[in-house]
Amino acid sequence: MSMEQTIVCANPATGERLGEVPAMRAPEVRARMARARAAQPSWARTSFSERRRVLRVLLDAILDNADEICRLVASEAGKTLESAMMGEVFPVCEKVRYILDNVERDLSPERVASGLVAHKVATVEFHPLGVIGVITPWNFPFQNILGPTVPALAAGNAVVCKVSEWSSHSAAFVERLFGDVLASRGHSRDLVQIVTGGGEAGEALVRSGVDKIVFTGSVENGRRVLAASAEHLTPVILELGGKxxxxxxxxxxxxxxxxxxxxxxxxxxxxxxxxxxxxxxxxxxxxxxxxxxxxxxxxxxxxxxxxxxxxxxxxxxxxxxxxxxxxxxxxxxxxxxxxxxxxxxxxxxxxxxxxxxxxxxxxxxxxxxxxxxxxxxxxxxxxxxxxxxxxxxxxxxxxxxxxxxxxxxxxxxxxxxxxxxxxxxxxxxxxxxxxxxQGLPFGGVKGSGFGRLNGREGLRAMCNVKSVLEDRFPWLHVPMKIYPVSPGDYERVRAAVNLIYRRFDLAGMKARAAALVDLVRGG
Incomplete structure (x- = not known):
């Protein structure tokens, strides 16, 4: 199937030659990674409203090209047109619809209780990771690319996707589809790039310095990806096999x-x-x-x-x-x-x-x-x-x-x-x-992998989930004094812990009372 510089694509139902695509080597993968890295910061600064506008254009483009997408999938994956429409186009359209309706809700800063430090405000924020590396198998040539790429874009990331050697014929179409949509709104085509090639290209992507890897494929290859990702401590979502x-x-x-x-x-x-x-x-x-x-x-x-x-x-x-x-x-x-x-x-x-x-x-x-x-x-x-x-x-x-x-x-x-x-x-x-x-998270346990795609969990998986603690009353300055350590500090902290966390039964109330006395006495 593979030649030295190209991959020959064929129709699995007839053996008919569909064309050739480049068998990219590590330097080309790294170059694409660099272009994605350069394009991502301006995209990360866009508003949710602008990202939704881009995704709405993408959805329109998918609908306008649905017949061509299904014919491409049928020709290179062998599935029927009905299966292509139902299993490739339909779920992708529903994914985009979910994100259009929910991305701002799912990724806006979220207040959480600040507990004992009531004078502080606690917030969870969701920031783009940077560049997401996606490695896809051959069974769903369209859906496997867009499934992780759409939420990655919605969260403010760029994407470099390496497709299977067995489903590379449609890669140029998908890359062009994304490029045209992004360019129509004034954004860089480099935000989504498709890599074709064999194992060298996949390994190069994992080792390229991407900020997260989303891998879908076999258990054997999932282990290889996980081992290679350890070099840079790159986080990984593994969606592996099933039985x-x-x-x-x-x-x-x-x-x-x-x-x-x-x-x-x-x-x-x-x-x-x-x-x-x-x-x-x-x-x-x-x-x-x-x-x-x-x-x-x-x-x-x-x-x-x-x-x-x-x-x-x-x-x-x-x-x-x-x-x-x-x-x-x-x-x-x-x-x-x-x-x-x-x-x-x-x-x-x-x-x-x-x-x-x-x-x-x-x-x-x-x-x-x-x-x-x-x-x-x-x-x-x-x-x-x-x-x-x-x-x-x-x-x-x-x-x-x-x-x-x-x-x-x-x-x-x-x-x-x-x-x-x-x-x-x-x-x-x-x-x-x-x-x-699409509101339900998707993923597995045991040998089927870990991490989740789809829904709120899938969107947040494309983010740096960051905790922020700030003053509730900026004019109120209550410093947390630790140094120098003074006699009785240990006893005072121990008394405070007992006062807060003892049970509310008879024995617990007695312990609380004793702790209160210790605090009043200064330890």
Missing amino acids: DPLIVCDDAHVAQAVEGALAGSFLCAGQMCLAAERVYVMEGVHDAFVEAVVRRASALRQGDPLGGRASVDIGAMTMPRQVDIVEKLVNDALAKGARALVGGKRLAGEKGNFFPPTVLVDVDHGMDIMREETFGPVMAIMRVPNDDDEVVRLANDTSFGLGSTVFSCDPERARRIARRIVAGSTGINDFGLNYLV
Whole structure:
């Protein structure tokens, strides 16, 4: 795929050559970083009103170019136009809308109680960090760039984004989109820059002196980013893989659960960090659920999303290597006793990166497909007893902790199960809508990473959260006298601590009274 100076971009559904982009080296990355650094201070001085005007122009530009964006995504990532519109354009537009409505509220100085020092005013302020480095994977070429870049800009930062070698064809379009929007309001195009290249470019960005790194990708590469970031103590947000459970309780609405499982397993050919990769179905509804899933999955149409067919449900997978990984995991499951009721085998002679929609049953945790990230169009269904404790145990039996889903017609039962699942998010009776609610923070725990994007937490993650303490009454000067140390200072401080913090029971009140006497006597 990579040549010495360029990256060759190809359509994963057809193999058609889309073009070439530069394979940037470390000096070019550092130069772009320097230009972003130079452009950022004037942007940091802009008002929230001006940043909102810029983002409104950006939103209009996205809407005006939505069809072209979806065609670009379909051509380089293999996903259908519908998936591109729903998974790339829709959430980005909602993110911009959220920020337009909430950026000033979320990032304005916030007063907090000053406690014992009542003569002071305590404020939390949110200042831009400077330059945010973003490293994106290949599965959502548009959304993965704009997801962190929009809040970074809204907070007053510049952004340098390194995109995946496998989704570089659209990079020039995205950079131009941002540049035109910024220039239309009189701001520097250097505020948002896209870097194309391989591992050298990514490492150079991490080591370039950026003020924060937002990395989305594999656990293995996340560890590399974290290790490299330690050189400059650069803070990092890691959004890594997932092995999300989808639980169907014995009192679930089966038709609703089937729709959620189909979406969770097959959207974007399963190439989502939030994909429902482990489907636990309780015995009470297992057979009805499987029957409905098999009927629906057998009818799914797969092919080139831009091939001229009237409609395609599932497109191609982006990377040839990922098709091999999916095939290996499915074969391991079949060898260990799983059954493929739909799909299960790569079609011989198939042109492009395709693995057929697959439904596996009789899976268990001894199979790799229930342990390792699949990232492909496979629904792995495990029959479980009608036992909430057991299904929670299984759901938490993973090194990941990104998302999760619970289907139950009993709201309190669903909430009880959801509270016990160790994950960054849980959706109840729907799949994937959490990410569309931009007020909710997004991120994971355990092997799925740390830090949060989206919502107030995501905006503030792009800031230096600074504490400020100042005089409430500027004309009142109450110095805090510490030196020189005088006899009895220790006893007076000890008495003050007891007076303030003892309980209000009988013993505590006696201690308070004694402390008060000590203070009056001077220690």
